[in-house]
Amino acid sequence: MNRKSIPTHVCIPEMLSTRRLVSLTRTYVPFKSSGLSFFRSHELRSSSYVVKDKAILNGFSFRTFCSSKDLSLQKCVPCNIKDLSPMTEESANVLKPKVPEWELFNDGGAMKLRRKWKVKNFLLGLEFFKIVADLAESEGHHPDLHLVGWNNLTIEIWTHACGGLTENDFILAAKIDKLPFQSYLRRKVKD
Numbered sequence: 001m002n003r004k005s006i007p008t009h010v011c012i013p014e015m016l017s018t019r020r021l022v023s024l025t026r027t028y029v030p031f032k033s034s035g036l037s038f039f040r041s042h043e044l045r046s047s048s049y050v051v052k053d054k055a056i057l058n059g060f061s062f063r064t065f066c067s068s069k070d071l072s073l074q075k076c077v078p079c080n081i082k083d084l085s086p087m088t089e090e091s092a093n094v095l096k097p098k099v100p101e102w103e104l105f106n107d108g109g110a111m112k113l114r115r116k117w118k119v120k121n122f123l124l125g126l127e128f129f130k131i132v133a134d135l136a137e138s139e140g141h142h143p144d145l146h147l148v149g150w151n152n153l154t155i156e157i158w159t160h161a162c163g164g165l166t167e168n169d170f171i172l173a174a175k176i177d178k179l180p181f182q183s184y185l186r187r188k189v190k191d
């Protein structure tokens with residue numbers, strides 16, 4: 001089958017991709033196909049990286065990476081997949097530019113995402129976390145929330161099911177960045 005390039009903004013059609021948890025590592029996830037059986041090799045191309053991939057349907061498995069430009073438009077997927085493995089640091093660095101406000105860090109061997117905010121007061125900090133909590137519930141993927149010294153917020157995101165990072169974590173971070181928090185935050189003190 002001839003190789004097809006899929007432009008950046010197009011993921012594999014929803015019916016084929018079923019939005020299983022994917023990552024840039026060689027993770028293969030079970031795919032309950034609708035009897036479709038075809039072997040298709042395609043190249044997902046985006047501004048910052050190319051992911052060569054093969055999708056094998058018909059009850060086997062597939063690994064793909066939706067290269068849609070805006071992670072916040074994607075959906076987190078259930079992490080209850082057997083043998084789920086975290087993405088490599090190299091893969092995390094490929095995705096990192098899509099969430100520039102976040103930092104990657106290694107916590108005792110587990111790669112995680114972290115971002116900090118300073119809010120105007122304690123109650124706004126709790127409100128901030130409530131909005132994040134509602135988002136997390138809707139995505140079925142949850143961050144670690146820290147509120148220290150009454151107005152210092154830190155959110156850490158990682159996939160507990162595999163002890164590291166998956167695409168879900170970057171999607172959740174991108175969605176948090178889109179939340180309307182500006183009025184909660186203390187103005188940065190001019191130096």
Ligand SMILES: C[C@H](O)[C@H](O)[C@H]1CNC2=NC(N)=NC(=O)C2=N1
Pocket residue numbers: 077078079080140141142143157158159160161162
């Ligand atoms: C089935 C469902 O995906 C799991 O229970 C979810 C819930 N939220 C989660 N959140 C995070 N950060 N990591 C997980 O592994 C995780 N697992």
